[in-house]
Amino acid sequence: MSKDYSTKPRVLVLDFSGVAGSVSGEDLGGQPVPELAGISQEVRALGGAALAADLMLALDPSRDPFILSVGAAVVRGLPTAARTTVSARSPLDGGLAEGQVGSELGRRLASVWDALVLLGEFAGGDGVLVVDAEARARLYRRPDMVGLSAGEKNAQAVRDFGPGAGLSAGPAARAGVRHAHLAAGHDPPSFVGRGGLGRALAQHGLLGIHVLAEPVPSGISPVLSQSLTQSPRLQARSMGGTLELFDAEQVRGGVDLPMPRTLDPQRHGCKGCPTPCGIVLGDGRGPSQGTMRFSALSPLLGGLASDSEHAQKVLEVCNRLGLDAREATRDLADGGPMGDVPQVTVALEDLVRRGAGPPRSPSTRSASSPMGQVGPLASARGVDPMRSFPFLGEGGFDPARLVALAPDITWPKDIGSSVTGSGKGSLAAWHEDLVAAVDALGFCSFSAAGLLADGVLSLDQLAVVLVPALEGDAQPGVTLRKFGGEIARAAHQLLLHWGAPPRGIEEGGDEDLGLLLREYRCWRGLDSKGRPTLEPSSSIDFTAVMTPDPAPSPVRVTGWVEFRSRGLLAEHLGSSCRIEMNLPATPREVLVALAGAQPDAAWLLHDRHELPLPAIWRRGVALGPETPIQSGDELDLVLVVPGG
Numbered sequence: 001m002s003k004d005y006s007t008k009p010r011v012l013v014l015d016f017s018g019v020a021g022s023v024s025g026e027d028l029g030g031q032p033v034p035e036l037a038g039i040s041q042e043v044r045a046l047g048g049a050a051l052a053a054d055l056m057l058a059l060d061p062s063r064d065p066f067i068l069s070v071g072a073a074v075v076r077g078l079p080t081a082a083r084t085t086v087s088a089r090s091p092l093d094g095g096l097a098e099g100q101v102g103s104e105l106g107r108r109l110a111s112v113w114d115a116l117v118l119l120g121e122f123a124g125g126d127g128v129l130v131v132d133a134e135a136r137a138r139l140y141r142r143p144d145m146v147g148l149s150a151g152e153k154n155a156q157a158v159r160d161f162g163p164g165a166g167l168s169a170g171p172a173a174r175a176g177v178r179h180a181h182l183a184a185g186h187d188p189p190s191f192v193g194r195g196g197l198g199r200a201l202a203q204h205g206l207l208g209i210h211v212l213a214e215p216v217p218s219g220i221s222p223v224l225s226q227s228l229t230q231s232p233r234l235q236a237r238s239m240g241g242t243l244e245l246f247d248a249e250q251v252r253g254g255v256d257l258p259m260p261r262t263l264d265p266q267r268h269g270c271k272g273c274p275t276p277c278g279i280v281l282g283d284g285r286g287p288s289q290g291t292m293r294f295s296a297l298s299p300l301l302g303g304l305a306s307d308s309e310h311a312q313k314v315l316e317v318c319n320r321l322g323l324d325a326r327e328a329t330r331d332l333a334d335g336g337p338m339g340d341v342p343q344v345t346v347a348l349e350d351l352v353r354r355g356a357g358p359p360r361s362p363s364t365r366s367a368s369s370p371m372g373q374v375g376p377l378a379s380a381r382g383v384d385p386m387r388s389f390p391f392l393g394e395g396g397f398d399p400a401r402l403v404a405l406a407p408d409i410t411w412p413k414d415i416g417s418s419v420t421g422s423g424k425g426s427l428a429a430w431h432e433d434l435v436a437a438v439d440a441l442g443f444c445s446f447s448a449a450g451l452l453a454d455g456v457l458s459l460d461q462l463a464v465v466l467v468p469a470l471e472g473d474a475q476p477g478v479t480l481r482k483f484g485g486e487i488a489r490a491a492h493q494l495l496l497h498w499g500a501p502p503r504g505i506e507e508g509g510d511e512d513l514g515l516l517l518r519e520y521r522c523w524r525g526l527d528s529k530g531r532p533t534l535e536p537s538s539s540i541d542f543t544a545v546m547t548p549d550p551a552p553s554p555v556r557v558t559g560w561v562e563f564r565s566r567g568l569l570a571e572h573l574g575s576s577c578r579i580e581m582n583l584p585a586t587p588r589e590v591l592v593a594l595a596g597a598q599p600d601a602a603w604l605l606h607d608r609h610e611l612p613l614p615a616i617w618r619r620g621v622a623l624g625p626e627t628p629i630q631s632g633d634e635l636d637l638v639l640v641v642p643g644g
Contacts, residue, residue, distance in 0.1 A: 009051055009114040014137055016204055017120025028137045034058035039490055041489050043483045046440040047071040050447050051085040051115050053490040061498045064089050066200050069115040071442030073466055074106045077219035079228060080273045080444040086192055088549040090195035093180040093361050093477040094500045096491050097195025098382045100439055103185035105165040107215035119582020122205030130161050131211045138449040147171060149320045150183035157210040168208030169198035170322020176355035178325035192254050193324040193361055194384045224465050227456045232604045234450040236568040236639045238276055303329040313341045321352050330363050361553035378520045379432055380491035380503050389448040390431045398611045398625045405459045409538055410480045421512040425519025426540055436486030441466050455607035489524055502530030559583040560638040561590060567638050584628035587616045614639045623638050
């Protein structure tokens with residue numbers, strides 16, 4: 001690797017504890033940057049979450065730093081690399097709250113700073129921090145903005161300070177609600193909701209941050225630009241946003257309500273993204289209310305709202321007040337109003353008036369298997385599902401894909417099974433490592449998951465595109481994943497640094513989950529109490545090999561299989577279709593046969609190696625790669641990149 005990793009990151013440290021309440025735009029200057037030594041230089045050079053973790057390890061825990069940071073891919077202006085990492089100590093449970101948010105904020109900040117660190121509290125409690133094109137930071141008192149929604153604050157900042165990108169909290173944050181969230185931009189806003197990051201910003205006496213610097217120019221990467229348009233999963237997501245996850249939930253019996261629809265659906269995404277995943281709320285007659293996300297709408301459905309229309313309206317109320325919809329549902333679910341929007345609104349407004357509430361662990365989204373539970377339970381990076389979700393392993397997958405992506409690991413022969421647990425804890429940790437590196441760079445983890453799951457790029461190819469310094473490395477994909485492992489472990493070290501409880505130590509009575517947690521801890525170097533006191537190890541003895549034992553070939557006869565599909569698949573296959581073939585057959589064989597009968601849809605069914613692209617479900621159960629499909633089976637095809 002040729003890159004000089006000794007280059008110091010551009011870090012602005014601001015301390016508001018000595019700032020007078022009458023501040024009206026003076027240049028704040030900056031404080032000395034602490035010496036960084038918690039993370040290796042090559043990992044720190046990724047920027048974003050890696051740099052933020054290193055800064056937090058170097059700072060006094062009592063200062064509760066709030067950090068905005070951008071990754072190296074954002075600085076380079078790569079397509080779909082527009083994410084800003086927002087990091088703080090969670091007001092909910094004292095652990096790490098880390099979120100990734102799109103909009104122009106990341107690319108504007110990247111033109112002047114790699115990280116912005118906030119310490120201390122501005123006594124006025126109504127400050128707006130403005131970072132100008134000369135990298136100077138100014139603080140303004142804005143009591144007129146106190147009652148505005150986060151999106152309204154961002155819009156007002158544009159009118160008052162000039163074109164730029166904002167990150168603001170709603171009324172709930174200033175009122176002390178521990179799970180208050182943040183919004184970036186205003187037309188429409190993008191929300192970063194988990195862990196109480198809005199309240200963490202308000203604890204420093206700020207209403208919002210506005211960056212005036214011009215965005216970094218868009219970088220040219222023909223390989224990446226072309227690859228992003230070749231992923232069927234990303235094409236499907238650009239049509240349905242994260243809401244296509246409702247279809248997946250319906251197939252496995254997780255929800256009974258249909259996917260919400262807007263009256264006038266509009267696509268919205270980060271700058272430079274060819275597959276935008278946001279769907280804008282609104283009816284086309286008024287201002288945009290924000291983007292719909294599965295993770296926000298799903299807890300409302302059946303919790304505070306009885307149907308999708310009401311859920312959209314309740315979500316608008318949550319966003320106006322600055323509340324995390326999942327946590328708000330948890331607050332009001334017991335005996336709360338169901339489906340009556342005016343009553344729910346009154347209850348949510350009363351929640352804001354009451355303020356803080358007691359500390360608690362953040363709520364998590366349900367998973368269809370123990371493997372999907374491991375990350376949110378054991379990861380120290382917070383409960384956002386995309387921080388650790390095993391996108392290659394949930395819902396059935398072909399182990400050959402994993403072998404190609406992780407050539408340094410010998411997985412158990414039954415790793416592709418949706419039933420057995422051996423190796424799944426390590427698989428969850430492997431995914432967390434990879435996503436941690438991608439997040440640090442500021443590249444979209446949805447995009448990375450789609451490219452890898454569809455086989456459009458190998459992990460080695462993606463690693464070199466994202467980190468050119470890895471060109472010439474013997475295994476660049478493995479190196480990138482190990483970089484992410486160092487970031488994930490640093491998050492556990494932060495918990496020790498802060499004196500916060502470790503994660504993932506409650507195994508309960510679920511034997512499979514207990515096995516997965518023990519594997520995760522071994523991989524991450526955590527002791528039996530969840531503390532990072534041991535050496536991490538990805539060389540785990542699974543007491544098995546990848547190649548399965550030979551089995552006798554089944555007798556095959558001509559039969560039929562019926563397929564049901566939605567979204568992009570339905571456009572090419574119809575909502576239902578049937579083929580005849582020799583059965584029983586594996587899911588891979590069935591999809592190849594379907595592609596032969598429907599050649600126009602072949603690119604959605606398998607990649608160039610004939611590895612399956614959609615997940616296949618039968619009566620609400622995901623099929624593994626070797627599960628036999630019988631004549632008369634009715635199968636659901638789901639093309640989705642999980643997360644939300």
